[in-house]
Amino acid sequence: MFAGHFGLAALVKSRTRKVPLWALMVSSQLLDVVFIPLVMTGTESMDETVYGGGYGGVVIHADYTHSLLGALLLTIVAACVGRWIWGKQAGVIIGAVVFSHWLLDLLVHRADMPLLPGNWGDLPLLGFGLWQYPWISIALESLLIAAGTWMYARTALQRAGRSSRVTPIITSALLGIVLILLLVSDADGWF
Template identity: 30%
Template sequence: MFVGHYAASFALKPVAGRLSLGWLFLAAQFVDILFFPLSLLGIEKFNYVENYTASTHFELVFMPYTHSLVASFIWAGLVFFAVKRILRHTTHATRIGLVAALVVVSHWFLDFLVHTPDLPLFSDASTKLGLGLWNYPIVAYLLEAGFLLGALFIYLRATRPVSRAGRYSAILFAIALLIINAINSFAEPIAKDEITLSIIALLFYLSFAGVAFWLDGKRIPKAAESSGG
């Protein structure tokens, strides 16, 4: 899954307090942001295989440290303690830490819907899971789009714009994400080697998070508005 992961970020931003939407974007792709560098280092592994599924061109060979269910919970736990520690002088630090951890762990469950059975429970030798919706590109695409738009709706209802940019930018951003995902799912791959693909993926994750950090300042929670006034 690609842009559908950001559904968790948008949907949970209303309960994430002062934690920026940008951090929640990084949390949603936390394990992928680790996976690509680890693959380049040879610690995890994927191969470029043209049309490996009807939607994707990679065979995910070895990723127990980032994409096993147990590893996902361990990373989420570390994120929880890190956020709680960093925000220790603020109210709701525990809740915000839990929200960030939940977004990290949501990655595995969303991946589970689309991946072919390549997501290990714990080690590479353990059972591998995945419902394989990537083999049905339209279904997989619509599922991601549905998650993203549903979550955007929750986000828009729970926040209000503080500037003209804040009024439309979240919607335009979501449309851009859907267009990029359409290209990703249905067009010829822009690169055909693991190194370029990894770099492109990381650049996308970081740029999307950059936009989300910017967007976060353009809309504020409605709840904060009423409790503040």
């Protein structure tokens, strides 16, 4: 769901002027951005031996960043930063995009997402496991990429008006190409 998060950020950008695209892209991946140093320190990990590795074939032990409470805490922090920089509405938008990461991961992850950080209380792990059905996962991610790219391009062209349409066309095409390449690189481990 790596590229799908970015597709959703592009879709959100098409609906708001207040928040820059780069901030929405970072927000859409904030849980994974925080996950990386925690993996490097051994606090969180990935187990490729369970389902054979490859993206989607990994059990992720993101017991802090991808726990429901951890995601909500990161959402609140990001929303506060967004509010401080761009205003109240932008803070709400950034918070929603950060939390969308957890919601989309809930759809695709196997049951490896805890409710509480560190899986405190040993509660049931969450995840609907769409990664077990690659074509459904790819279709969902492709839909997010297509909708995000389309809406971003459409809005960019409308905002450009009759003036130069070259820049919105080029940036929208580059966005679509990058997202498609990310999807292809994600799907590579499935086949």
